[in-house]
Amino acid sequence: MFTQELLLKQRTEFLHALCSSGSGQHLERVLDILLAKGELGWEDYQSIQVPGRTLYSNARQLLDLVYTKGEESCGLFITAVEQVLPEAQRAGLSFSGCPSSLEGNEQTQSPSAETLLAQRPSLVLKLQHCIDDVLEVLVELGQFSSEERDEVQLPVHTPSQQARCLLDHVRSKGEAAAAAVLQFIQQREESESQLSQKNLTQTKEFLKYQKKLSSSVSAQSCFLSTYGGTNHMALDDVFTEVQLELPHNSVGVHTALGLEDIVGPVGTVNENADTVLVSGEAGSGKSTLLQKLHLLWVQGLALQDFVLLFPFSCRRLNSEHRELSVRELLFEHCCWPDREQEEIFQLILDHPHLILFTFDGLDELKHSFFDERRLCSPTQRAPVHLLLFNLIQGSLMKGVRKVVTSRPEAVGSGLKKHLCKEVLLKGFSPLSIDRFVRKHQRNSALAAKVLESIQANTALLGLCHSPVLCCIVSQCHKELLGCGEGSPQTIADVYLMILQHFFQHHSMVKRSVGGLLQDNLETVLSLGQLAFKGIATTCYIFSDTDLETYGVTEKDVCMGFLTQSKDMSLDHSKHYEFLHVTMQCFFAALYIVLSSQLDCATIPKLFELQDRRETDHSSTCFKACLPSSDQQGNILEERAATAAETPNLQITATFVSGFLSQRLQRLWLHCCSSAVVEKKSRQVARCISKGMQKHFKSIPRPVQGEKKSMHAMPEFVWLIKCIYEMQESRLAKDVMSKLQVDHLKLTYCNIGPVECTALAYVLQHLKKPVGLQLDNNSVGDVGVEQLLPCMHICNSLYLRNNNITDEGIHKLIAKVIQCENFQKIALFNNRLTDACTQHFSHLLKNKQNFLSLRLGNNNITSDGAKQLAEGLKQNHSLQYLGLWGNRIGDAGAEAIASALESSKSLVWLSLVGNGVGNAGACALSTVIRNCTSLEELWLTENCITRAGVEHLIQALKQSTHVKSVWLKNNNLSSEEVEEMKQTEPRLIF
Numbered sequence: 001m002f003t004q005e006l007l008l009k010q011r012t013e014f015l016h017a018l019c020s021s022g023s024g025q026h027l028e029r030v031l032d033i034l035l036a037k038g039e040l041g042w043e044d045y046q047s048i049q050v051p052g053r054t055l056y057s058n059a060r061q062l063l064d065l066v067y068t069k070g071e072e073s074c075g076l077f078i079t080a081v082e083q084v085l086p087e088a089q090r091a092g093l094s095f096s097g098c099p100s101s102l103e104g105n106e107q108t109q110s111p112s113a114e115t116l117l118a119q120r121p122s123l124v125l126k127l128q129h130c131i132d133d134v135l136e137v138l139v140e141l142g143q144f145s146s147e148e149r150d151e152v153q154l155p156v157h158t159p160s161q162q163a164r165c166l167l168d169h170v171r172s173k174g175e176a177a178a179a180a181v182l183q184f185i186q187q188r189e190e191s192e193s194q195l196s197q198k199n200l201t202q203t204k205e206f207l208k209y210q211k212k213l214s215s216s217v218s219a220q221s222c223f224l225s226t227y228g229g230t231n232h233m234a235l236d237d238v239f240t241e242v243q244l245e246l247p248h249n250s251v252g253v254h255t256a257l258g259l260e261d262i263v264g265p266v267g268t269v270n271e272n273a274d275t276v277l278v279s280g281e282a283g284s285g286k287s288t289l290l291q292k293l294h295l296l297w298v299q300g301l302a303l304q305d306f307v308l309l310f311p312f313s314c315r316r317l318n319s320e321h322r323e324l325s326v327r328e329l330l331f332e333h334c335c336w337p338d339r340e341q342e343e344i345f346q347l348i349l350d351h352p353h354l355i356l357f358t359f360d361g362l363d364e365l366k367h368s369f370f371d372e373r374r375l376c377s378p379t380q381r382a383p384v385h386l387l388l389f390n391l392i393q394g395s396l397m398k399g400v401r402k403v404v405t406s407r408p409e410a411v412g413s414g415l416k417k418h419l420c421k422e423v424l425l426k427g428f429s430p431l432s433i434d435r436f437v438r439k440h441q442r443n444s445a446l447a448a449k450v451l452e453s454i455q456a457n458t459a460l461l462g463l464c465h466s467p468v469l470c471c472i473v474s475q476c477h478k479e480l481l482g483c484g485e486g487s488p489q490t491i492a493d494v495y496l497m498i499l500q501h502f503f504q505h506h507s508m509v510k511r512s513v514g515g516l517l518q519d520n521l522e523t524v525l526s527l528g529q530l531a532f533k534g535i536a537t538t539c540y541i542f543s544d545t546d547l548e549t550y551g552v553t554e555k556d557v558c559m560g561f562l563t564q565s566k567d568m569s570l571d572h573s574k575h576y577e578f579l580h581v582t583m584q585c586f587f588a589a590l591y592i593v594l595s596s597q598l599d600c601a602t603i604p605k606l607f608e609l610q611d612r613r614e615t616d617h618s619s620t621c622f623k624a625c626l627p628s629s630d631q632q633g634n635i636l637e638e639r640a641a642t643a644a645e646t647p648n649l650q651i652t653a654t655f656v657s658g659f660l661s662q663r664l665q666r667l668w669l670h671c672c673s674s675a676v677v678e679k680k681s682r683q684v685a686r687c688i689s690k691g692m693q694k695h696f697k698s699i700p701r702p703v704q705g706e707k708k709s710m711h712a713m714p715e716f717v718w719l720i721k722c723i724y725e726m727q728e729s730r731l732a733k734d735v736m737s738k739l740q741v742d743h744l745k746l747t748y749c750n751i752g753p754v755e756c757t758a759l760a761y762v763l764q765h766l767k768k769p770v771g772l773q774l775d776n777n778s779v780g781d782v783g784v785e786q787l788l789p790c791m792h793i794c795n796s797l798y799l800r801n802n803n804i805t806d807e808g809i810h811k812l813i814a815k816v817i818q819c820e821n822f823q824k825i826a827l828f829n830n831r832l833t834d835a836c837t838q839h840f841s842h843l844l845k846n847k848q849n850f851l852s853l854r855l856g857n858n859n860i861t862s863d864g865a866k867q868l869a870e871g872l873k874q875n876h877s878l879q880y881l882g883l884w885g886n887r888i889g890d891a892g893a894e895a896i897a898s899a900l901e902s903s904k905s906l907v908w909l910s911l912v913g914n915g916v917g918n919a920g921a922c923a924l925s926t927v928i929r930n931c932t933s934l935e936e937l938w939l940t941e942n943c944i945t946r947a948g949v950e951h952l953i954q955a956l957k958q959s960t961h962v963k964s965v966w967l968k969n970n971n972l973s974s975e976e977v978e979e980m981k982q983t984e985p986r987l988i989f
């Protein structure tokens, strides 16, 4: 395909790729390249980068310009985009037929000013690290005034924008200023490289240290301890791609990332910070992801800009009770230099940008992040958590790159302000589930069976999006395939499979889960008590003494639920941890259900997490459930720990709910009295009910004229999951009967397929139809399928930005077409193509009370629009139709117009940003003329010229019902706009 044609066809994709991060940096970098290539002149540049105009408008201007310049220009543009964008964001964009590289074209032999222009992209990168110094030189030389210096240094500019601003100024100054900048850069590079060369790579002891550190990182990262207990898998064999995203930004588009992008520039929101946060739910794969990054570094396959990588585990740092200096932290916790410690540490301090620290599991640290106590000296000793906080915020060892992982709940605003960016880890995609099982199960026939069994049970498929659950399901294939109809539905079911798996392995005869529990009750109780104690005190690593205290024997350890801690810095005594922290929660929950030692306040305290946060007194703290000898530590420590503990306490409570469900109660009958189990079960139901009511009571009164709406908090989602685990529709019904709202808002709540299963289970019992708003979550096609059981009680569904494809839509439409209440759907920013329009067309034909269809910002072309028009022709109820940001073009607009011209219901139509042009405008004028219900028509950004607007004006003369026609950002001069505004005030420019 010719590049010009390619650019036109993929215009929307290119626009999104350049702008969806919400930051102008991709566009700016593409402009740098095109300027350097001489493809854009300064006037072009200024016509694109218009201050105060939106990023999307600037990008559109660039697209228009290169398109009109022709084939070669389009080719260079596309190659520049390819060079600038991270790999994952380029998916879906075609680059074929474009020059393969732009490198090597820079005109280095030209006079300084030309060199400055030709090397603009690399100079921007270099200058942003030394902007103050180069400005000083220019002022000293009299090339810049202090006002000009201040203008460049304006804090509203990011460092790269400051660099561009400097280059733009220098350009207007001429040859001498340009030469000064080039000389400055050259001198700086020479001295840096001499230093690096001499200090690092030519220092023998440093090289030895690098090798030693590298082999210790390799030893820690090449194997993954799996749920086979003793057997280990090579990480390279089993690591499967996970979904990484940037947080939803102002334009609300999912931005997918690759592994390298974690430390790369993509998504940077604070260029002065050095810390990247990777956040994700329990078991979403954070530790494994870091492990993979470490391994790639050791293998020389990634992160090669860093000469040293220091990996830390916050879990292990909890066991460090001494005060340490940074130097001791690095050397004692990661790798000890055999000689020349002073010199090596000095080299590290001198080259912070060549060093990477990783901190796994910030949520597991006993102290919540705070930045009140500043440390500045790397030799000053302080408690380890303080060192860590100072490293993260950059007051210690500024310039060292840090990657930190954490569960989302433990990340407060105090930490966020020190982040250069946040990356969200969303577990496996459906494709990754498939790949993982095939990697994990070498026997391909068995893998196919396991996958078939997962696909056949959508609740289980939803659960498998969490890598830890997917791993258990695959590991416990015998249990899974042997359970027939009773295939796992809940998280408790999945974890019980692993219990069965390990115990059965040590049993001579085939036993049921209940029987195995009975046989191994002592093991369950001692492991349970150990786990329970750990959860209540934020302890995840246990010593021999801990094991002894709680009666965990050698035989219990051999069962496989505990693994030996692999930290090399701890003293030589053995330490243990549960295979995964969720496994510790599982055993803690078993203990709560089975133990007769705990008082009856344990369950209420476990569920009163909200209260614990509001009151800071230890009497309501879960820790109070422990025997008094375990209640060490002061109240301050407890308060600091509360935020970090909450997620694990919530997971424990979720397991307790599952274990005490009617379905599973029979499992405990041989281990404890049924009266006690029933009593505990009633307690759980009461706690959930109380928690929900508290949530409902907090709903503010509706503003006059607005619907009563509830914005759910994270606790709501957790309680809903507890109800689902209980699998008691009576409880769900009872709880939901007290919710009286018209609109339920669960935006930005981390709703994935598992949460959708729970939501549908509970919401289907609502008494009155609601609008369900799930914008900006990770629902996906599997989640959509999970939501189907509650569609009959939804009158509207909002799924903006949820990674939904045509496949999800197919299933959704088949269901909602039968739901009388269902009238509105909004699906902006998903991954829909023309293939979904036949389903919407079917919906429109068959549902004559349907009111609103919004499909903005997807990939619908003229073919899709034609298909949709078929449905529109036969529909008599639709009032709102939104197709902004698709690519329906003039042919699509003509089809839509012809279908709607006789509509008696349509009130609002948006075709913004669809390239409808004058032909489209002409066709739409018939809708203005003939559709007597239409009030608003949106045609912003559609390449319409004066001739097209004339058609609209003529039509408006015959219409009194249309109130406004939006025509911003079309191809009209300001004179034309002024004139037409006078002629027809309903036109909005």
Ligand SMILES: Nc1ncnc2c1ncn2[C@@H]1O[C@H](COP(=O)(O)OP(=O)(O)OP(=O)(O)O)[C@@H](O)[C@H]1O
Pocket: 224, 225, 226, 227, 238, 239, 240, 241, 242, 280, 281, 282, 283, 284, 285, 286, 287, 288, 289, 361, 406, 407, 436, 467, 468, 469, 471, 580, 581, 582
């Ligand atoms: N990318 C992956 N490929 C293969 N297996 C994975 C991957 N990510 C996670 N797993 C499996 O899931 C398990 C749990 O993952 P991991 O410990 O990395 O999660 P986590 O997000 O760090 O959990 P937590 O927040 O509870 O510490 C791993 O032990 C591994 O077996």
